[in-house]
Amino acid sequence: MTKSLFNHYKKFLPITPETPEVTLGEGFTPLVKSINLSTKYKCDMYFKLEGCNPSSSFKDRGMFMAVSKAIEKNKNKIICASTGNTSASAAAYGAKYNLDTIVIIPSGKIALGKLLQAMAYGAKIISIKGNFDQALNAVRDISDSLNLEIVNSINPFRLEGQMTGAFEIVDELKSSPDFQFMPVGNAGNISSYFKGYNIYKSENKILDIPRLMGVQAEYSAPMVDNKIIKSPKTIASAIRIGNPASSELAKEAILKTNGQFLKVSDKEILDAQSILAKEEGIFCEPASAASLAGFLKYKDTNNDYINKKIVFILTGNGLKDPEVAQKNLKSEIINTSSKIEDISNAIISGKSSNFFKRFF
Numbered sequence: 001m002t003k004s005l006f007n008h009y010k011k012f013l014p015i016t017p018e019t020p021e022v023t024l025g026e027g028f029t030p031l032v033k034s035i036n037l038s039t040k041y042k043c044d045m046y047f048k049l050e051g052c053n054p055s056s057s058f059k060d061r062g063m064f065m066a067v068s069k070a071i072e073k074n075k076n077k078i079i080c081a082s083t084g085n086t087s088a089s090a091a092a093y094g095a096k097y098n099l100d101t102i103v104i105i106p107s108g109k110i111a112l113g114k115l116l117q118a119m120a121y122g123a124k125i126i127s128i129k130g131n132f133d134q135a136l137n138a139v140r141d142i143s144d145s146l147n148l149e150i151v152n153s154i155n156p157f158r159l160e161g162q163m164t165g166a167f168e169i170v171d172e173l174k175s176s177p178d179f180q181f182m183p184v185g186n187a188g189n190i191s192s193y194f195k196g197y198n199i200y201k202s203e204n205k206i207l208d209i210p211r212l213m214g215v216q217a218e219y220s221a222p223m224v225d226n227k228i229i230k231s232p233k234t235i236a237s238a239i240r241i242g243n244p245a246s247s248e249l250a251k252e253a254i255l256k257t258n259g260q261f262l263k264v265s266d267k268e269i270l271d272a273q274s275i276l277a278k279e280e281g282i283f284c285e286p287a288s289a290a291s292l293a294g295f296l297k298y299k300d301t302n303n304d305y306i307n308k309k310i311v312f313i314l315t316g317n318g319l320k321d322p323e324v325a326q327k328n329l330k331s332e333i334i335n336t337s338s339k340i341e342d343i344s345n346a347i348i349s350g351k352s353s354n355f356f357k358r359f360f
């Protein structure tokens with residue numbers, strides 16, 4: 001049987017004898033060592049493939065814990081506001097553990113794959129005319145009177161569960177990385193990693209905590225600009241958040257680890273998404289690619305990363321957002337008849353893609 005985060009990291013999680021085990025097989029995601037980009041940039045790069053979680057994003061790490069505690073409290077309905085991945089994750093756990101799942105989403109702003117997931121798992125989907133921050137405000141206002149358990153990252157158990165990402169990285173590397181680049185939306189995940197690394201430090205499993213580098217999109221960068229952004233804009237919908245719920249914890253994480261908040265343009269995000277796919281064989285969603293985009297920007301004006309161990313948290317799978325990918329990932333499709341001769345001519349004469357350059 002697959003091991004569960006619930007059992008494996010029980011000691012570090014808010015689990016009592018009354019807490020029921022909840023699992024969809026989350027966690028234990030691959031930490032893949034880069035070859036091509038590491039060589040190019042003279043450092044050791046590792047990609048944490050959080051898109052390999054059951055609902056294809058890191059949200060499952062927090063959701064198993066939040067849902068477990070909801071069941072312990074005898075709640076039978078969960079609710080969240082979502083830019084997409086929280087709703088997909090909540091709906092999946094809700095389905096397995098027989099909880100009604102209500103998701104409040106900003107109308108027209110959810111990536112197609114994420115919306116399909118919430119539908120497939122059978123959530124009640126309420127689409128509002130407004131942005132994520134307004135959806136979250138509504139959830140905060142409604143949940144008490146309707147006796148609904150909030151499973152957004154303002155639920156402290158979400159952040160506890162997400163600490164397991166840090167535990168896995170240290171358990172695998174047997175040390176702490178020097179840097180960690182990750183996208184920042186509501187700023188819960190960066191706060192969780194900070195807590196997780198701190199716990200492992202106090203257990204003497206590591207001496208230092210990596211420098212945490214939180215990456216935001218240019219017009220959706222409340223942490224970098226140090227102010228609330230009323231109408232945040234970016235193609236990276238998972239980090240299109242103007243008023244991060246965990247901003248105070250995240251600021252502490254950056255301050256105490258000598259880290260930084262950085263911002264990158266949508267073009268830099270899309271370029272990074274393409275680079276990860278074409279050079280490392282990893283197709284992640286735009287928000288996740290912001291982590292690499294942040295590094296590519298950082299390296300232009302710094303050299304303290306050279307020969308260092310750098311982890312990138314690739315938070316979600318690229319297939320979740322086919323529309324952005326279709327618009328931006330260029331590749332040529334060669335149309336031919338079904339004749340063997342035409343097909344082989346097409347193979348030999350292909351001109352532009354890397355594949356052809358390499359093999360002919």
Ligand SMILES: *Cc1c(COP(=O)(O)O)cnc(C)c1O
Nearest residue numbers: 085185186187188189238315316
């Ligand atoms: C939720 C999410 C983020 C942002 O995480 P926060 O904890 O909100 O900062 C980044 N990438 C993806 C794919 C997400 O789903």
